[in-house]
Amino acid sequence: MHIRPLGAVLLALALLPAPRADAANFSVKAAEAYLNDRVLHVNARFDLPVNPRIVEALSKGIPIDVVIDVNMAKHRWWWRNRVITDHVLHRRIQFHALSRQYLVSGLRENDPSESFGSLSQALEHAGTLDEFEIILTAKKEIEADARYLLVLRARLDIEALPMLMRPLAYATPSWRRSTGWTEWPIEQVQP
């Protein structure tokens, strides 16, 4: 059989063993949301496990950014859901060597950072949305009988890593951390 060179390369790539993820991926532990008077209240717990590679990078002073996408979408059975509003939260975890503290910034507005004695605490706080509020502007129409969804995702932001690390991070699965998009029902509280 005659195999073209390009075909042979593609075949070889396909036959390479798929890289194995060395730790569990990010996930959403629990989430709930309710809409009260055009204010969306979100409570969510993300599980952000880290692998030794990320721990090592953190210990060497590399800040790790976790991006949390909080979207509200209107359910449409006949087509893709329509996004009503989208919100992005950036949370940065950094090790402070002198104080041996993990600093998490972006937890609250106007608060530069919060320090934690351990990484697990820092991650737990970074992955927590506690009564996070999104105020819907007047333009966004809310229908009382429609079904709305909370669409969540938390991921490690590779683009926020130092530039030199990005190609490797993209190439290695250890750095590709994401919960993927998850959908949660939104409860509408009648006033």
Added chain:
Amino acid sequence: MAEVRSAKPSVNEASFTGRFFRVTRVSPLAVLSVLLAISLGMMSAATQNSALFGDLYSLLLVLNILGVVLLLTLILLSVSKLVRQFRARVMGSRLTLRLFGLFVLLSVVPVAVVYLFSVQAFNRGIDNWFDVRIEQALDSALALGRTALDTTKEDLTRKARDMAAELDNSTRGLLPTLNALREQHGVFELTLFNQDGKVVSSSTQGAVRGKSVIPDRPGETVFTQARRGEVYAGIEPLGDSGLQLRVLVPVIPRSVGAPMRVLQVLEPLPERYARLGQNVQAAFAEYEKLFYLRGPLKFGFTLTLSLVALSTLLLAVWAAIYAARKLVTPIRDLAEGTRAVARGDYSQQLPVPVGDELGILVQSFNVMTRRIRRAQGEITRGQREAEIQRTYLETVLTHLSSGVLSFDPRGHLRTHNAAAHQILGVDLLSGEGKTLARLVEMHPGLAPFGVALRELLRKAQTEWQAEITLPGGAGRRVLMVRGTRLPGLHGRTGGHVVVFDDITALIQAQRDAAWGEVARRLAHEIKNPLTPIQLSAERIRHKCMDGLPERERATLDRATHTIVQQVEAMKAMVNAFSEYARPAQLHIQSVNLNQLVQDVVELYKGRTNPVRYQLNLDAALPVLQADPGQLRQVLHNLLLNATDALAATDNPTMEIATRTVDEPHGRFVELYVRDNGPGFAPSVLDHLFEPYVTTKDKGTGLGLAIVKKVVEEHNGTLWAGTLKDGGAAFTIRLPADVARAALARGKNA
């Protein structure tokens, strides 16, 4: 007009399209090269920590990889096309591939060497940046800072414990106690929390000065730890440059059942401490980061360098393909053109590449083919003309009654015409390209002609003329031969051309005509006085006879009788001459020669003749168309002649034979008369058939001349010779063909 108008834009369009394709054939490479160069430049800038391109790094990387892949694909396509052409043995593909290989080798080796050395040098350089001593110094500095902070922290913890104890013992109000404690211990902020984490009371340095400050709350984890009764002491970064100490101690009530409270002490580090600490932290963090990033840095630089090297290589490869094609195209054209010229196609005109030696070469080729084509046309025209000339000459030669032979400088026969073949009576076609000596060997009958001609050619005069006498079975023949030396190349002798005519008949005719004239004059001159002589003699006899005595009378009678008799004889002779000289009057009819021979011989047998006649007659002899009277005359003359010759011979014998002879140029009836007499003397033989040639005492000397005349009038030939055992032989050959006879008849009529 409409057509012209519509045709114009299409021409422009075509030229535009052509230009477009010419441009776009190069431009994908150029555009891709420029884009790749820009992209690589940006990536390089990004690698060198440029803020401008840092954010685009990933995108640039992907773009560059895509560019390289695209380039690689294009090159692979080009190379596979080249290989296909090579396998199909397309003209020029071998050279293209060879040039391509050479160019690739020339570009790949230096780039690969530079690349390998750069990567190695770069990796070693990066490793050299990191010094163990610096690392140790930074570690020590950090440890020192931590120790100093720990001391302060422990100090503050002790103070906090003391304050908690005092707070519990205090009897004053909470806030005054807190204020007093804060001032006493010189801390920044004191806050008391209840078990639920709510602020019970707080004292801050700023509040004393009249400012309202919201107390700083600890984190949930920290508070939980304190609530469990444990002491928490921690250093926290404050903003960008500050550090603060936070200590939480439980305030355990002495009274049982009272709720536990938590006291938080906040103390920012002095600004100088904080700055120094932050400096150490920043330096350490930066160093650690750099150390950690040296792997990715190497990887990033190696990647960039590899991409640059790969792009350069691929561009070089593409340039190699392009250059090889560009170089080979005119060479391939030339090769194809040369091959076409070798095949004889001179219409090749190649596209001329601009501005280099190859262009000059191609131009020269075009000029050369044009000239060859023109020359070829001229040659063809010349050949055609020469062919026409040759055909013309051949036609002339063929229809020439003279024989023409031409010889090359070495004496080989080159050309001959039909007349030569006819006159010489040999097949000259097989003798072409052979020398005269060889020709004579092939045809012994040609020996006298060959020998004489060779002698004449040997003398090699420019122009010569000679008579050659050929003895032969059909009688002696005389050829008038004229020769001319042909002009040769470079002043050399160019062979000879020999033209000859059989002038035997001409000479004979001249002789015959002369004799006829003589006979006519003789008859006229002699006959005139004969009658007066005879009459005078008769008158003398008549007048004087009676008056003379008997004796004289008898004498006169005898004398006059003799005169009259001799005059009669002379008259007869003159008449015979005039008969000979008179033009023939033939009465042609069918003649059976055998019958005629038998009739005549019978007459001779009847006499008292000692001659024995031997007849060998061919029974299948064809009937002749001839004048029987004349033929009878011929037979009489021959038989008389032989009989006279045999007078002194013992046992005289005569043989008379007839036969049919088939010759290439016709059918003949041959009459052969032979005797066993003395034969002819050689001196007589040459003039045997001329009048007045006789060996006899009596006779007119016209017998054989008349024989010859009759035979020739019948388009026949005759010859005579002496046999080896003595005796004479006559051969008469008469054409048996009806056509010949008819021709003769027409001629005579």
